[in-house]
Amino acid sequence: MVEAALRSGRAGRDCVFEVFGRRLPGERRYGVLAGTGRVLDAITAFRFGRAELDWLADERVVDDATLAFLADYRFTGQVEGYREGEVYVPGSPLLTVRGTFAEAVLLETIVLSVLNYDSAVATAAARMVAAADGHPIAEMGSRRANESAAVAAARAAYIAGFSATSNLEAGRTWGIPTMGTAAHAFTLLHDSEEEASRAQVAALGPGTTLLVDTYDVRQGVETAVRVAGTGLGGVRLDSGDLPALVREVRAQLDGLGATGTRITVTSDLDEHTIAALRGAPVDAFGVGTSVVTGSGSPAAGFVYKLVARRDGDDGEWMPVAKASTGKASIGGAKRAERLLRGGVAVAERIVVDDDRDGLPEAPTPADLTARALTVALMTDGEPDARWLGPAGVAAAREHRAAAVAELPAAALRLSRGEPALPTISV
Amino acid sequence: MVEAALRSGRAGRDCVFEVFGRRLPGERRYGVLAGTGRVLDAITAFRFGRAELDWLADERVVDDATLAFLADYRFTGQVEGYREGEVYVPGSPLLTVRGTFAEAVLLETIVLSVLNYDSAVATAAARMVAAADGHPIAEMGSRRANESAAVAAARAAYIAGFSATSNLEAGRTWGIPTMGTAAHAFTLLHDSEEEASRAQVAALGPGTTLLVDTYDVRQGVETAVRVAGTGLGGVRLDSGDLPALVREVRAQLDGLGATGTRITVTSDLDEHTIAALRGAPVDAFGVGTSVVTGSGSPAAGFVYKLVARRDGDDGEWMPVAKASTGKASIGGAKRAERLLRGGVAVAERIVVDDDRDGLPEAPTPADLTARALTVALMTDGEPDARWLGPAGVAAAREHRAAAVAELPAAALRLSRGEPALPTISV
Numbered sequence: 099m100v101e102a103a104l105r106s107g108r109a110g111r112d113c114v115f116e117v118f119g120r121r122l123p124g125e126r127r128y129g130v131l132a133g134t135g136r137v138l139d140a141i142t143a144f145r146f147g148r149a150e151l152d153w154l155a156d157e158r159v160v161d162d163a164t165l166a167f168l169a170d171y172r173f174t175g176q177v178e179g180y181r182e183g184e185v186y187v188p189g190s191p192l193l194t195v196r197g198t199f200a201e202a203v204l205l206e207t208i209v210l211s212v213l214n215y216d217s218a219v220a221t222a223a224a225r226m227v228a229a230a231d232g233h234p235i236a237e238m239g240s241r242r243a244n245e246s247a248a249v250a251a252a253r254a255a256y257i258a259g260f261s262a263t264s265n266l267e268a269g270r271t272w273g274i275p276t277m278g279t280a281a282h283a284f285t286l287l288h289d290s291e292e293e294a295s296r297a298q299v300a301a302l303g304p305g306t307t308l309l310v311d312t313y314d315v316r317q318g319v320e321t322a323v324r325v326a327g328t329g330l331g332g333v334r335l336d337s338g339d340l341p342a343l344v345r346e347v348r349a350q351l352d353g354l355g356a357t358g359t360r361i362t363v364t365s366d367l368d369e370h371t372i373a374a375l376r377g378a379p380v381d382a383f384g385v386g387t388s389v390v391t392g393s394g395s396p397a398a399g400f401v402y403k404l405v406a407r408r409d410g411d412d413g414e415w416m417p418v419a420k421a422s423t424g425k426a427s428i429g430g431a432k433r434a435e436r437l438l439r440g441g442v443a444v445a446e447r448i449v450v451d452d453d454r455d456g457l458p459e460a461p462t463p464a465d466l467t468a469r470a471l472t473v474a475l476m477t478d479g480e481p482d483a484r485w486l487g488p489a490g491v492a493a494a495r496e497h498r499a500a501a502v503a504e505l506p507a508a509a510l511r512l513s514r515g516e517p518a519l520p521t522i523s524v
Numbered sequence: 525m526v527e528a529a530l531r532s533g534r535a536g537r538d539c540v541f542e543v544f545g546r547r548l549p550g551e552r553r554y555g556v557l558a559g560t561g562r563v564l565d566a567i568t569a570f571r572f573g574r575a576e577l578d579w580l581a582d583e584r585v586v587d588d589a590t591l592a593f594l595a596d597y598r599f600t601g602q603v604e605g606y607r608e609g610e611v612y613v614p615g616s617p618l619l620t621v622r623g624t625f626a627e628a629v630l631l632e633t634i635v636l637s638v639l640n641y642d643s644a645v646a647t648a649a650a651r652m653v654a655a656a657d658g659h660p661i662a663e664m665g666s667r668r669a670n671e672s673a674a675v676a677a678a679r680a681a682y683i684a685g686f687s688a689t690s691n692l693e694a695g696r697t698w699g700i701p702t703m704g705t706a707a708h709a710f711t712l713l714h715d716s717e718e719e720a721s722r723a724q725v726a727a728l729g730p731g732t733t734l735l736v737d738t739y740d741v742r743q744g745v746e747t748a749v750r751v752a753g754t755g756l757g758g759v760r761l762d763s764g765d766l767p768a769l770v771r772e773v774r775a776q777l778d779g780l781g782a783t784g785t786r787i788t789v790t791s792d793l794d795e796h797t798i799a800a801l802r803g804a805p806v807d808a809f810g811v812g813t814s815v816v817t818g819s820g821s822p823a824a825g826f827v828y829k830l831v832a833r834r835d836g837d838d839g840e841w842m843p844v845a846k847a848s849t850g851k852a853s854i855g856g857a858k859r860a861e862r863l864l865r866g867g868v869a870v871a872e873r874i875v876v877d878d879d880r881d882g883l884p885e886a887p888t889p890a891d892l893t894a895r896a897l898t899v900a901l902m903t904d905g906e907p908d909a910r911w912l913g914p915a916g917v918a919a920a921r922e923h924r925a926a927a928v929a930e931l932p933a934a935a936l937r938l939s940r941g942e943p944a945l946p947t948i949s950v
Contacts (some may be wrong), residue, residue: 106723210667241636242823284832297532337848397668404709422763454868
């Protein structure tokens with residue numbers, strides 16, 4: 099596309115591309131945007147190095163003029179959009195990229211890869227956090243996701259309200275609290291469950307969490323308390339009929355005097371099995387596969403569409419949109435606001451620039467307030483430092499908590515349904 | 525675990541860890557193993573650098589003895605397993621890692637991350653290849669997967685029989701044929717569909733594939749042939765009621781004299797929609813989201829379990845296994861063979877070393893032949909070069925074709941069901 103646009107003389111036309119989703123994954127009630135900070139890093143670092151250019155030349159993928167363009171490539175445009183951690187609904191203009199056609203079209207894949215995966219994880223994770231009803235949840239799914247995706251998943255889950263991750267690289271890179279567990283292999287390595295428990299307590303102290311289901315849970319709990327004392331920090335259950343088992347283990351621990359010992363469960367949990375454990379005496383959850391795979395919706399389904407460009411004749415901005423069956427888009431650059439009544443969100447207002455004269459005025463009715471959703475993310479190719487690194491992650495996590503708290507109660511239902519907020523286009 | 529095992533004196537015990545799946549994802553009939561070559565690269569490169577060690581020390585994640593162990597870490601053990609591209613069923617011993625507890629247990633996450641994702645993609649992709657019935661399929665899903673996972677997905681899909689990828693980095697790194705398409709943005713950039721078509725043909729010649737559904741398909745096809753001539757290479761349809769639309773477009777192309785122009789379809793395809801297009805005059809498929817997300821099963825569900833270790837008393841090997849409810853495993857190191865009758869696979873024979881005396885003899889009945897499935901992958905920490913890089917990918921693709929060709933016809937059914945091959949443990 100870049101090569102053909104360079105030849106047709108259209109590569110330098112100013113363009114506006116927009117990221118949005120046509121629907122929410124899994125007919126959920128709301129989505130949580132994640133990945134924005136990583137997108138800004140990725141755009142800033144987006145270059146074609148010697149190895150890439152040589153390969154493109156050797157394979158004759160593009161012509162010499164295009165190679166020269168790619169060799170000098172560096173994004174110099176503007177990016178605005180929703181804050182990371184923001185709640186979104188179908189049609190929300192999540193990220194708007196302004197630049198020439200050639201410089202902006204090249205970013206489609208990296209922008210969508212990051213946002214589609216990270217937001218799928220965050221959207222699923224937010225439901226698990228709600229289901230856990232205030233109990234801490236740790237992300238433990240690295241083994242069930244691509245090795246780089248695993249780090250991104252830990253980050254997205256933390257933004258969505260998870261309390262910690264077992265992925266140490268995510269801790270190092272993004273400042274996320276880390277935790278670990280002992281696997282069954284640790285028990286099996288030793289000559290007995292008791293020897294394994296003693297080894298763990300000797301290394302980590304009685305405040306550690308012992309895995310008690312390698313052989314027989316009742317025996318495992320008895321051994322754990324005998325070895326660590328009634329000050330044992332916790333026991334972990336990774337199998338079995340959890341609601342019943344958790345009650346039995348709680349009663350056994352209390353009977354042994356270990357009334358302060360916490361019960362952590364980790365057994366192919368998702369938002370539904372977590373919700374089913376409400377009322378059971380679970381202290382903490384560990385979630386693996388379901389969170390890193392978006393619990394049935396592993397990609398958020400975002401697209402990156404050209405919505406406006408300078409006109410060929412008069413240089414004025416004009417909205418553009420395709421008309422493809424079932425995939426039509428709304429032309430024009432956009433900004434968005436969340437309308438609230440008494441602090442509760444009631445609608446997503448999307449203001450569309452479809453008249454070439456800048457964004458129209460959108461008066462807010464007296465009983466509503468409007469919270470602006472669109473913020474500057476990158477100016478002339480320079481990212482706003484507030485959204486980057488561990489500080490960006492911490493800010494996104496805080497923002498997510500506030501944005502979710504604004505939602506009407508019906509938004510927290512786990513069943514399939516309509517988006518929690520209607521969209522009003524102005 | 526490493527810290528506690530170093531303290532308990534068990535860290536140096538020789539261990540055997542095994543990768544296997546308890547069931548096939550999505551109740552499919554067979555799986556396709558992918559990622560082995562990437563695992564060997566990852567194990568070879570697995571190190572703790574200064575930045576990682578400093579962070580672990582600063583955060584007091586582990587003690588000084590463990591830091592010293594990690595600083596010197598380099599895997600020096602043995603790895604054997606199924607060839608990349610091999611067909612597998614539940615219980616197949618896909619990868620066996622032999623080393624001390626400490627050196628082998630550290631590899632769990634990286635080994636599983638790679639194999640779980642890559643094999644999920646390859647297993648889904650192989651079904652799409654079968655559904656396409658000899659027509660080429662291109663992988664175009666990078667935008668719907670984490671940015672690093674996207675490269676791995678292109679590789680796994682190619683091993684499973686896809687013909688090409690739109691991911692240029694996968695082409696550069698793994699020697700996979702690449703292709704590209706023009707997006708709707710390219711049409712919308714220009715003043716008219718005709719101008720866009722002319723620009724593309726000018727740059728890429730009349731053999732290119734033109735996207736014809738930005739506005740009206742009938743008009744788009746008419747314009748495409750007018751601009752490129754009857755020698756137009758192809759048209760792409762990305763929306764609409766495909767079976768009917770494809771027939772209409774074929775008739776229109778033929779009526780215009782463009783009888784050699786190929787029709788490519790790309791519209792949220794998966795194995796089922798591809799199968800539903802059998803009989804329609806489609807020449808080639810492009811698949812995105814469904815292949816990079818494993819078409820409903822984004823992780824293969826493999827686990828990495830300790831199956832044998834040296835005994836504490838006599839230093840003899842002993843099988844070990846946990847007994848957790850619903851998650852029991854079979855102790856002992858294993859090798860596997862595929863039993864065939866007249867060239868058709870009939871069973872997976874798994875020979876288990878559960879008597880400490882090495883693998884037992886397993887005589888093959890006269891009417892069957894046995895194909896060994898377990899090969900050496902890494903010796904004393906050195907990977908076998910045959911399985912690495914583009915040559916490894918090419919070998920895996922070829923091996924997958926041969927292994928799938930051995931399967932009984934029922935294995936190619938798309939419906940949910942039992943594994944195509946029963947497992948016999950000896």
